[in-house]
Amino acid sequence: MTASPERLILASKSAARRAMLSGAGVPFSVQVADVDEDAVKAAHDPADPAGLAVELARVKALAVSRHDADAWVLGADQTLAFEGGLVSKAGSLEAARDRLKAMRGKVHELHSGAALARNGQVVWSGDDTATMRVRNFSDAFLDAYLKAEGDSLLACVGSYRLEGMGSQLFEVVEGDYFTVLGLPLWPVLEELRRAGVLRS
Template sequence: MSRSDALSSLRLLERPERLILASKSAARRAMLEGAAVPFTVHVADVDEDAIKAQLTDHDAAELAVELARAKALAVSRHHEDAWVLGADQTLAFDGGRVSKAKSLEAARARLAQMRGRSHQLHSGAALARNGQIVWSGVDTATLTMRDFSDSFLDSYLATEGEGLLSCVGSYRLEGMGAQLFEGVEGDYFTVLGLPLSPVLAELRRAGVLMS
């Protein structure tokens, strides 16, 4: 082997594995960027409502994982030899699954119902490669809302606006939504929408990150 061929082979060996995030979530992008993870974004085209309708026997935690797996697979099929990270978050409250509010009026009603009570956020993640799931997992956080006033609720909705409709709980803990709570049990990154530590561990095993 010539010296140039040897150098080319060495560069191929040293080239990091490629990671694609199959999510449009700004919070998930920010988490990966903050952790200095190299990635590109390809939003998964999946019908979440159809998946939820098919999995009515799944609890909220199981559903979060299945949605993450579906997103990872949808993108992985179009990107050979890349690692694809899918993620999703579900909310469990009062014995049932909660979906994103369709309007600010619905968000107001939901938040009024949850104040003074606890609910669970389940953040699921999955890694796929060559159209196959190679890892998936979920982490859960329990959040307790304080008994806030109607005046605060009105001010909160007016300040945050329709951006809340993209959040399953109609709040962002990294924003004014932090004022809704009196206690949070669990990992902060899980609340934001990604079980970051387990994901980073899998990315190290995959060769996307240095071990």
């Protein structure tokens, strides 16, 4: 098996995104993008959470691409829309508890955006949405869940990991599993084939 002539850099520190690409057999390295996400969010229309996910992905891809023009750079981000607002990562387990209690028995949407850049230019971007219905879980379950998952929940925008015990929080999920994990994987793979990172 010969090595691919095209290099891919993932501009994300997300363990879930690394696992998705690795599981799909995608060769890549990681270089975390140093961007001011708060500034991007402040300049974006809060009524467009899907567009914000894509814009954050674009900014991350460009930040890394400017330093390594020959590589393909994949940026990705995710936003959570709930009751007309955007939800950010919880700063503490107490904040995560409050957030999960607020979402109990209700619906929210996860928007996953991705962008591919080369030579300091975005050549593709896309997004996908999943609709999540949280079940009416008990306080006892919530306590057990927070104890089991711990501080790992602070790295997740919704304070849950669907690939872990967080799957028990939901009664219905409409949308793609990979989108929930933080990457619109199918269109990303298609673009990587087009770019020559993956065999067609």
